[in-house]
Amino acid sequence: MSGMTRRQILIGGAAGTATLAAGRAWGQQKELVANTYGGGWEQGHRQAIAEPVEKKTGAKVILISMLANELVARVKAAGGSKPPVDVALVDDGPFLTAIKEEVFLKLPMDKIPNAAKLYPQYKPKEPYGVPVAASVIGIAYNAKKLKTAPTSWEDLWKPEYKGKVGLCTPASTLGTVALLSFAKAKGGGEAKIEPGFDAIKSLLPSVGSISSSPAALQTLLERGEVDIAPMWHANTLILKGKGTGMEFVLPKEGGIAGLALLAITKAGNLDLSLAYLNQGLSPEAQTLLATPPFFFGPTVQGIKVEPQLRGVVPATPEDLARLVQIDWTKINPVRPEWINRWNREIKV
């Protein structure tokens, strides 16, 4: 009986001490949660941003995988309580939605010294985020299987590509941009999407399949289910690196620039978050992210760009000028209508 008690006391004491110690360690080590889009994004941001921040601050950086739309919806759902991330990675479209929903913090730019070197053209109008990577939407095609390379959006209609064209629904940024690009090529635009839908409908006989996400479309290109599609440059270059024969071309109408931005949520850990943003814009991080297998376009000046990226991702303001900028402030209000209409009218 007394032995039992003594053992219980010993075990209890040990457990208590362990709990206390663990609690103190946990209390001391600060945590920062940030999202990426998974895949190359996660790998790149871990190496270029998270690990250096951990080294410098002693804090623990946790990267979770969440796409921009979902992230904005979740942060909004958290309301005033703790948001799912401290630092958010979002595309320019959802970024504007997030600002409208007032879920991001206005950034004290003087506390992010590396932001001084950002390309002025990339800077958002309001300081709610800093661009961390430039991407381009163009045409991905399999050079091993298709004899002639496409040079323009119009080429997708060529009879030789019949049944081999892939598309993405406008529920994704990629699909929205493609729809808008078709509209623009046929004389429409943000305010006049009709020509875009007409173009998609006339393209349908050539379409092999429609994906619901760029990741799914990437799989289809890799599997040879489709051989040509509007696509992000990074996904295409990753496929090229796998020896699939995938090539990326900018259509003569111009590729479409897309920015990924880092922002800080309200009620997040401010100091650590600022350190994360500053690291993301540092020359070493930007250089690392611009190399294979990541291929992200730098957003700060003076970064040397890999040969594979030259002519694809803007390395200079002149490169940038060749790209088409699209106006998400005009797209976001009408996008639900586009998606709704696509649901009804576009079937393969």
Next chain:
Amino acid sequence: MDQSLEPGDQGLNGVAVATEVARAAPSVRRGRVASRLRLWQLALPATLFLSVYFFAPLLMLFWWSVRAPEGGGLTLGNFRSLLGDPFFFQTLWLSLRLSFEVTAITLALGFPLAYLYTKLGSGARLTILFVTLLPLLTSAVVRSFGWIVLLGKQGLINHGLMALGITDAPIKLLFSLEGVRVALAQVQLPFMLLPLINALEQLDPSLEAAAVSLGASRFQAVLRVTVPLAMPGVVAGAILNFALTISAFITPAMVGGGSFIVMPTLVYQSAIVTLQWPRAATTALILLVVAMAVVWTGTAVARRWQYGARPGGANA
């Protein structure tokens, strides 16, 4: 023993109180009433859990669907705009049809398999269970990529068909309703199989033998004795399958691609992509009500087939 386990909260621990009171109960009748009361307490943790994590969110869903967008007040505008839209009904119908079809497929595959299971030795039983449960061990995303590899134009099935000279050009299997049906039936087969096995195992094998000895053929014996007696298993499996299919999101999105829309896709688009939460809540609520109506109707109809069922559902 009980006392030593719960020094703190005798009030909530139903079992401990039950033992204690039963020991001291002065009259049998009072003891019985008290024990029924105490048995109710056993449901307390689950009730609390469900109120917080199920009923409260459901109420919020309802609130979102009827709340007027600007300022206070209530509105039926969300219901009106959705229910007045033919496309919404097409989508609802497609979801219902898909769910019925998948349920029918799993029943058609599951019943013979479950029947076979009850006639086999333990080794074969384990194999059946292992093979049918295996798909559940992978995530829906990985599984869907597997289907892309199998069903695609360059996939295994089409390559096989073309190598055998059955077709010249690849058949479209991926990004079609057919593909989604097969993929969902595969992963949901265990949810049909397990309740069926459970129901069939409880049957006395001599019932079938008796039917045969009274002149029924083997097939008749199964159809007119075993099947009706296994009805509770069929109903349980069908409800599970129907509910799982009508709420499935990833498989229709990945195996079906962007070529058609089911109800969960609509909910996702409104909730996540366009941030139209009232619309998302209304869509989800309508889906829930329709699904519940189908399940209730199905259960009621199935009861009439059951032997020993009395009007009023005394066998529930």
